[in-house]
Amino acid sequence: MAERKSVSMQDLADKLGISKVTVSKALNGKDGVGEELKEKIFALARESGYVLPDYGKRKSKKVGIIMSPRFSSGDEGKFYMAMYERIIYELQRASCSSIMISPTTATLPSDMNTIQTRGLFDGLIFLGILDKGVREQIAQIDLPKVYVDIYDQTHKSDSVITExxxxxxxxxxxxxxxxxxxxxxxxxxxxxxxxxxxxxxxxxxxxxxxxxxxxxxxxxxxxxxxxxxxxxxxxxxxxxxxxxxxxxxxxxxxxxxxxxxxxxxxxxxxxxxxxxxxxxxxxxxxxxxxDTDAIARLAAKRMIKHMNEPQKKGGEVYRIPGKIIYRDSVCKRNGSSDKPEQSGEGGKNLE
Known part of the structure; x- marks a missing residue:
């Protein structure tokens, strides 16, 4: 089988009808490219298998993503792992690296030592619900935090959830x-x-x-x-x-x-x-x-903001609207099917 040809910046530029310089600026996080075009460039890069630039030589922020081990496999795992992958992609776009930690009651002491290692993490993202004791312990760590698909009940950190x-x-x-x-x-x-x-x-x-x-x-x-x-x-x-x-x-x-x-x-x-x-x-x-993509984008955006401005305290709840998909599991009381037109409306986006 022929080896797949690697994708270059020029390939991306040609497909989008723009210059290679524009692609380079977007992928390297430089100014001069609008957000809409930047999103198109990154989306095409992701779809094409383009390997993003190595940010290892730059001073970058590091984020700990805290997720229950039960979400790394099985039915719920598919949902959360898809969101996790999108979050780390968005963080990488901003020259941030990440490490996943999946604490349990048994591993909590060693996980706490890791998370509290001086200078290891600049912020924490809580992805999905954790066991109560685990969550309460980690929540006490003095780092910027963002909660995803769950509320911060203390209201001290941002929460990004579905409406x-x-x-x-x-x-x-x-x-x-x-x-x-x-x-x-x-x-x-x-x-x-x-x-x-x-x-x-x-x-x-x-x-x-x-x-x-x-x-x-x-x-x-x-x-x-x-x-x-x-x-x-x-x-x-x-x-x-x-x-x-x-x-x-x-x-x-x-x-x-x-x-x-x-x-x-x-x-x-x-x-x-x-x-x-x-x-x-x-x-x-x-x-x-x-809308897992929108949730992940906003979670990463808020995390980056709080890491850059750690002195600013207080949290907001951001609700991302969903969209009803009408299929065949519902019919009128008399047994006939009646699907409405898809309006695309799903509530107010508070981003």
């Missing part, structure tokens, strides 16, 4: 528009901030409609430790379910089918995340597509 409440509100509203009034929620409320927010969006829309959700239609999907548990469905079911994520929605569809219940003819189901489960499911899931 969960509005997106779940819109999913619930869509079900109501299709004639559903008996709507359940699948997810262990309180297990994560994302699930709690998605439940609040569902609950708000139901209460606005004058509907009091039945307690037995709120189905837990995981233990307090975050491990998946069997879905225990009541004998009498609602006509639709809002699920906190696609993996849970996929599992729900399987559970319903085992009881001889058709989806969506008997029960409609929605997910969240637009993960691989949304398309593997039969029927494919109506869900919310999370």
């Amino acid at each position: 969960n409440i509005y997106s779940s509100y819109e999913l619930t509203n869509y079900l109501i528009q299709q004639g559903h009034t008996d709507i359940g929620f699948v997810g262990t409320v309180g297990s994560t901030t994302s699930i709690s927010d998605r439940y609040l969006g569902y609950l708000r829309r139901m209460l606005e409609e004058g509907i009091s959700p039945k307690k037995e239609w709120r189905i837990p999907d995981r233990s307090d430790e975050g491990m998946a548990i069997p879905l225990l469905l009541p004998e009498k079911l609602p006509t639709a379910f809002v699920c906190n994520c696609d993996a849970t929605a996929f599992k729900l569809v399987q559970t319903l089918k085992e009881r001889g219940i058709r989806v969506p003819e008997d029960v409609s189901v929605t997910g969240f995340d637009d993960s691989i489960y949304a398309q593997l499911c039969s029927p494919p899931l109506t869900t919310v597509a999370v």
Whole structure:
């Protein structure tokens, strides 16, 4: 097999119809290139397999990315690893390097020693939820921090999250528009901030409609430790379910089918995340597509800002809107399908 030819700056310049000098300035972090064009150059470089310049000789900031080991593999791992890869790409664009640390209760003492090594890290990014004890210990370290897909409950650091409440509100509203009034929620409320927010969006829309959700239609999907548990469905079911994520929605569809219940003819189901489960499911899931690229870009941008201005304290919550993807897991109460036009709207971007 012929060896793949390496991609050069000139190749990138030719494809974009710009000069090699412009490409060089963008890839080396120099002024003189607009943000929109710079993004196009980096996107093409990434797609083409171009090897970014070696920033090792420059004085660069180093970021510790703190992520639970359970997110490095399995179903949730695909989501978080994709976000992790985009974050480190964005950091590299700004001449920053990074190291992932996956602390557990057992490894916490040695991990704390590593993180607190003088001069090793200039900032920390918390990616996803951590065990409470682990998170509380690391949060005490006096370094700039950014929380991704989770809130900083102290409000001292920036948090970059998906707009969960509005997106779940819109999913619930869509079900109501299709004639559903008996709507359940699948997810262990309180297990994560994302699930709690998605439940609040569902609950708000139901209460606005004058509907009091039945307690037995709120189905837990995981233990307090975050491990998946069997879905225990009541004998009498609602006509639709809002699920906190696609993996849970996929599992729900399987559970319903085992009881001889058709989806969506008997029960409609929605997910969240637009993960691989949304398309593997039969029927494919109506869900919310999370903009992982936008989240990663903003998280890296805020991290860089705080490392450059460590004296400035205080945090903000940045909510990145998702986009509802309408598929075949929802139908009108009478059984007919009615997908609205894709508007592209997904809430207000507070960036």
